[in-house]
Amino acid sequence: MNILAIDTSCDETAVAVTNGRKILSNIIYSQVLLHQKWGGVVPSLAKRAHEERIDGIVALAVKKSSLQWEDIDAIAVTQGPGLAIALGVGISKAKELAQKYNKPLLGINHLEGHLYSVFAQNSKGKPEREIVFPYLSMIISGGHTEFILWKNHLEYEMLGSTLDDAAGEALDKAGKLLGLGYPAGAVVERLAETVKQSDPYEFPRPMLHSKDLNFSFSGLNTSFYYFLKKISEEEKNTNIALLASSFQEAVFDTIIHKAEDAIKKTGVHNLVIGGGVSANKYLRKRFRTLVKKYSGIVYFPTIKSLTGDNAAMIGITAWKKAENGLFSTNTIEREPRMKIISTCK
Ligand code: KG4
Ligand code: ZN
Numbered sequence: 001m002n003i004l005a006i007d008t009s010c011d012e013t014a015v016a017v018t019n020g021r022k023i024l025s026n027i028i029y030s031q032v033l034l035h036q037k038w039g040g041v042v043p044s045l046a047k048r049a050h051e052e053r054i055d056g057i058v059a060l061a062v063k064k065s066s067l068q069w070e071d072i073d074a075i076a077v078t079q080g081p082g083l084a085i086a087l088g089v090g091i092s093k094a095k096e097l098a099q100k101y102n103k104p105l106l107g108i109n110h111l112e113g114h115l116y117s118v119f120a121q122n123s124k125g126k127p128e129r130e131i132v133f134p135y136l137s138m139i140i141s142g143g144h145t146e147f148i149l150w151k152n153h154l155e156y157e158m159l160g161s162t163l164d165d166a167a168g169e170a171l172d173k174a175g176k177l178l179g180l181g182y183p184a185g186a187v188v189e190r191l192a193e194t195v196k197q198s199d200p201y202e203f204p205r206p207m208l209h210s211k212d213l214n215f216s217f218s219g220l221n222t223s224f225y226y227f228l229k230k231i232s233e234e235e236k237n238t239n240i241a242l243l244a245s246s247f248q249e250a251v252f253d254t255i256i257h258k259a260e261d262a263i264k265k266t267g268v269h270n271l272v273i274g275g276g277v278s279a280n281k282y283l284r285k286r287f288r289t290l291v292k293k294y295s296g297i298v299y300f301p302t303i304k305s306l307t308g309d310n311a312a313m314i315g316i317t318a319w320k321k322a323e324n325g326l327f328s329t330n331t332i333e334r335e336p337r338m339k340i341i342s343t344c345k
Contacts, residue, residue, distance in 0.1 A: 003072070006094050008086050009081070017061055017315065080335030106318040107328040118273070136262055205253050206250075
């Protein structure tokens with residue numbers, strides 16, 4: 001089954017063609033330059049940019065897949081969660097294409113997509129990565145920090161999430177205070193790689209001693225803000241890499257500590273980690289060290305274009321939905337606060 005998938009949940013206009021777990025094409029137009037000067041995503045600008053680009057990106061995704069429209073069996077689209085007016089662009093386009101080419105429609109949860117992204121394969125079916133449930137999974141991005149027990153295809157149990165800012169958002173806010181631009185996660189990573197002493201400042205680790213699997217990063221950001229206010233501009237600039245590294249360490253320490261709690265609570269030793277922050281090499285190393293302790297494994301998306309927002313992950317999720325006959329009607333609506341729930345039959 002060949003699926004054309006669309007994701008316009010935030011600031012990437014993304015269209016892909018997939019077949020099962022195989023990616024036939026995966027086009028991502030990032031609007032990051034457009035939003036950069038505002039220090040964050042501006043929904044109205046995102047909507048307009050999606051509208052301007054979507055037709056061209058759909059055409060390119062079909063062309064790069066080497067398929068014709070008659071070879072496409074279904075249209076999938078992200079229904080939520082995400083920015084309401086941005087989601088709307090993709091959903092309207094998906095409905096229009098489904099009607100025009102007479103294809104069934106599948107409304108997909110973006111969070112499920114981030115989980116399935118680790119099982120994406122290239123057109124030759126690599127990597128093979130057999131799927132053996134359950135997985136203790138995490139989505140770590142600019143919008144989400146969630147623990148999900150992935151019990152089976154389309155079967156999930158939410159274990160915990162952030163009570164305020166997401167991990168990527170925390171890194172972005174800290175980066176902004178350091179003058180690193182937006183988004184800052186990757187810049188913080190590069191700065192942290194340059195220092196020998198990774199955590200000289202020892203900023204607070206939020207929620208480390210709470211018994212649940214929730215996160216809260218706003219307190220860490222507040223203490224970082226007040227710390228920077230106390231030191232001179234010169235001191236800040238001289239020690240910028242040490243500050244970035246210490247902040248990153250506080251965020252990742254919290255994530256790894258909570259992940260270990262989650263392993264102990266669930267008894268599940270195999271991990272699946274998706275979302276933009278999972279591109280971070282140091283964080284990957286920390287996860288690998290953690291699972292080694294429990295003789296488990298950890299899967300991340302294999303290529304950078306699958307850690308952040310993309311439509312291939314939506315197409316792969318849609319394949320499982322289609323197998324279960326979970327098609328949508330042409331009346332689907334955006335669901336900006338969509339939760340991850342089990343939908344298998
Ligand atoms: O998944 P994503 O592309 O978009 C959503 O938020 O849905 O994630 C973007 C987030 C941003 O906060 C960005 O700073 C962070 O991922 N990020 C990173 C890295 N690359 C992107 N954080 C840490 N290290 C990285 N290498
Ligand atoms: Zn995302």
